[in-house]
Amino acid sequence: MHLETFIPAFILFAVLGLVLPLVLSNISMAGRLTSDVAGDDAPAAAAEPSVYDQIGGAASVDAAVDVFYRRVLADAYVNRFFQGVDMERQAAKQKAFLTMVMGGPHSYTGKDMREGHKHLVKMGLDDSHFDHILMHLRATLAQLGVPENLIQTIIGVAESTRADVLDR
Amino acid sequence: MSTVYEKLGGEAAINAAVDVFYRKVLGDAYVNRFFEGVDMEKQAGKQKGFLTMVTGGPNSYTGKDMREGHKHLVKMGLNDAHFDHILCHLRSTLAELGVAQDLIDTVISVAESTRADVLDR
Numbered sequence: 230m231h232l233e234t235f236i237p238a239f240i241l242f243a244v245l246g247l248v249l250p251l252v253l254s255n256i257s258m259a260g261r262l263t264s265d266v267a268g269d270d271a272p273a274a275a276a277e278p279s280v281y282d283q284i285g286g287a288a289s290v291d292a293a294v295d296v297f298y299r300r301v302l303a304d305a306y307v308n309r310f311f312q313g314v315d316m317e318r319q320a321a322k323q324k325a326f327l328t329m330v331m332g333g334p335h336s337y338t339g340k341d342m343r344e345g346h347k348h349l350v351k352m353g354l355d356d357s358h359f360d361h362i363l364m365h366l367r368a369t370l371a372q373l374g375v376p377e378n379l380i381q382t383i384i385g386v387a388e389s390t391r392a393d394v395l396d397r
Numbered sequence: 398m399s400t401v402y403e404k405l406g407g408e409a410a411i412n413a414a415v416d417v418f419y420r421k422v423l424g425d426a427y428v429n430r431f432f433e434g435v436d437m438e439k440q441a442g443k444q445k446g447f448l449t450m451v452t453g454g455p456n457s458y459t460g461k462d463m464r465e466g467h468k469h470l471v472k473m474g475l476n477d478a479h480f481d482h483i484l485c486h487l488r489s490t491l492a493e494l495g496v497a498q499d500l501i502d503t504v505i506s507v508a509e510s511t512r513a514d515v516l517d518r
Contacts, residue, residue: 305493306485306501357488357505364427364485367478372426380427384478 280379281333290331294323300365308363310349330366330387340382342393350396359391401500402454406500411454414490415444421486430481432468451487451507463514480512 281290298320302308313318322345329335346354366387370380402411419441423429431442443466450456467475487508491501 304485304489306488306491318494360481361485364425364482367427367482368425394503 243255251320254292278331280382281328281331284331284373284375284379286333287328289373290324290327290333292373294320296372297327297365297369300368301362304361304365307358310352310354310358327366330383330390332382332386338391339393342390343396346394347396354395356391359394363387381382400453402449402452404450404500405494407454407498408449410494411445411452411479413449414448414494417493418448418486418490419444421489422483425482425486428479431475431479433490448487449486451504451511453507454504460511460514463491463511464517467515475516477512477516480515484508 244254325335325337329337363384367380367384370383375383405411405414410482446458447455450458484505488501488505491504497502
């Protein structure tokens with residue numbers, strides 16, 4: 230995970246807006262980053278277009294953020310973890326998360342995921358809450374008409390972040 | 398020892414939960430295709446039976462019912478992911494109704510115990 234040394238977690242979201250457009254044009258880099266986050270279990274994205282490209286790139290992610298965010302905040306089992314959170318910053322995080330799990334250009338690292346959720350783990354964040362987020366992600370993708378095989382790939386990437394998110 | 402069903406407030410609480418739960422399930426594009434063409438009134442009765450069962454209330458559900466009642470859905474592709482969605486909607490419903498975490502955990506473990514029957518394996 231050499232990427233961890235590149236971008237400390239605390240500036241990740243500040244620079245995201247600058248980094249995204251730069252990296253957008255570089256599909257091979259997107260593939261590399263995908264493998265980096267997903268680890269060895271992830272399908273190789275080098276030869277074929279990433280899921281991100283297959284579903285329509287940034288525009289699809291924007292649409293997904295809206296649906297996903299609304300679902301998560303309407304879920305009484307998990308929305309306490311978003312209380313007092315800056316909505317605009319949070320939307321950017323959701324976008325980065327969805328871009329990452331869809332295999333798009335991003336700069337998420339395992340360390341970011343771990344550091345960014347530690348305070349939530351202290352608040353009681355556990356597997357069941359993680360399951361809810363996966364569920365809302367599946368529901369969002371299905372609502373947007375993403376085919377089942379791509380949903381499974383995306384969920385596989387999201388699932389690969391569980392240990393980091395839950396800090397174990 | 399009183400059941401979760403009694404602690405929640407019995408039938409009235411279940412009726413409230415059915416409404417919320419049903420709305421969540423039908424609002425979930427990943428699972429609502431399994432409810433297409435289903436008689437809504439009969440389905441509400443089934444949801445009530447299901448919620449009564451998982452909260453430990455008086456019910457006549459059996460493993461065989463669960464298995465037989467879902468076989469056609471398994472043929473349509475019903476799998477663990479869909480089952481997980483239903484569990485999540487159940488947790489969300491109970492949280493929304495203010496049910497305490499320990500009771501939610503109890504209800505979910507009963508629901509979880511039906512997985513093999515529901516998925517016909």
